[in-house]
Amino acid sequence: MLDPIKQNNKSVYPIIFPLKYGAMKSVNCYLYDNGSTLTLIDGGIKTPEFMDFFNESLKHYRLSIEDIDQIFLTHHHDDHIGVVNTILSKKQVPIYAHKKAIPRLRFDKVYLQNKIDFFKDLYEEYGCLHLSEKRFEKMNQTLKNRNELKIRGDIYPLQEGDMIEDCKVIEVPGHSPDSVIFYDESVGWQFLGDLVLENISTNALLDFDDNLQLLPTVTQYESSLSKSLPLYTNWVFAGHENIFQHHEKEIENKFERIKKKESRIIEAVGNGYQVTADIAEALYGKRIENLFVFIISEIIGYLEYAISRGKIEKRMINGQWHFSVTG
Numbered sequence: 519m520l521d522p523i524k525q526n527n528k529s530v531y532p533i534i535f536p537l538k539y540g541a542m543k544s545v546n547c548y549l550y551d552n553g554s555t556l557t558l559i560d561g562g563i564k565t566p567e568f569m570d571f572f573n574e575s576l577k578h579y580r581l582s583i584e585d586i587d588q589i590f591l592t593h594h595h596d597d598h599i600g601v602v603n604t605i606l607s608k609k610q611v612p613i614y615a616h617k618k619a620i621p622r623l624r625f626d627k628v629y630l631q632n633k634i635d636f637f638k639d640l641y642e643e644y645g646c647l648h649l650s651e652k653r654f655e656k657m658n659q660t661l662k663n664r665n666e667l668k669i670r671g672d673i674y675p676l677q678e679g680d681m682i683e684d685c686k687v688i689e690v691p692g693h694s695p696d697s698v699i700f701y702d703e704s705v706g707w708q709f710l711g712d713l714v715l716e717n718i719s720t721n722a723l724l725d726f727d728d729n730l731q732l733l734p735t736v737t738q739y740e741s742s743l744s745k746s747l748p749l750y751t752n753w754v755f756a757g758h759e760n761i762f763q764h765h766e767k768e769i770e771n772k773f774e775r776i777k778k779k780e781s782r783i784i785e786a787v788g789n790g791y792q793v794t795a796d797i798a799e800a801l802y803g804k805r806i807e808n809l810f811v812f813i814i815s816e817i818i819g820y821l822e823y824a825i826s827r828g829k830i831e832k833r834m835i836n837g838q839w840h841f842s843v844t845g
């Protein structure tokens with residue numbers, strides 16, 4: 519376990535659970551003590567092993583669940599809310615998350631049904647419905663079990679510019695529509711969820727807006743990186759991988775990788791791969807079976823990104839998008 523990071527009268531107690539999770543090697547959450555209150559930032563995954571590690575970490579830092587005053591969530595994904603209900607069953611504390619996180623954290627029935635409908639139409643138009651069986655099984659399971667999964671506590675909505683404790687709330691959509699940074703400027707600490715993960719490529723996951731339209735996730739992700747970059751930063755506390763200090767270098771690296779990924783997609787389309795599934799197969803082969811959500815998010819995300827930059831165009835043929843290089 520790591521030593522706490524201390525500055526002025528403030529501390530962060532990192533909880534870095536070593537686990538192979540997709541391409542990542544840990545699942546993280548943090549206890550943030552600003553001198554007067556103790557905040558849990560994110561809640562890890564929902565497994566007995568994570569819960570044990572969480573309890574051991576508290577003990578190691580001479581803290582207990584009773585000491586936690588509130589919970590901040592950087593976004594709604596499963597791997598960031600795992601222990602929240604367990605904590606709430608022992609102590610009712612307020613939860614703060616972006617306003618768009620609320621229906622997602624409540625596992626709202628209309629939201630979940632919209633999600634299923636949205637992805638069904640999307641995958642059909644992008645010709646990859648035949649690869650998505652497992653994803654729909656999981657989404658239907660979530661809809662069925664929504665009462666057990668939903669966060670059982672008071673959730674308070676946040677938005678751009680809010681100040682909470684000593685942290686400024688900065689909206690950084692792209693990884694998810696509800697992603698935020700909690701930024702304590704006085705010590706230069708960024709709690710930024712999955713926006714910038716050390717050594718991990720870009721990770722903008724497909725999602726939809728209030729009108730059930732596909733969001734320009736890669737464009738959003740890129741401009742969110744630009745919001746994080748100029749912030750005076752001593753430490754980055756991310757949702758996975760190591761905590762780190764070389765923040766500018768890491769973000770410059772992400773910008774380069776966005777350009778590289780865009781070039782790869784344009785090249786594949788230029789080589790004659792016209793439909794999404796063929797592009798995915800050309801770039802990732804069989805790996806798509808186990809990493810469907812990540813790979814399809816990348817392919818569709820970057821196709822749309824290249825379209826928005828005038829490098830690729832798309833045409834609907836027999837209900838399916840076909841792509842070609844512009845010019």
Ligand SMILES: [Zn+2]
Nearest residue numbers: 595597712757
């Ligand atoms: Zn995550």
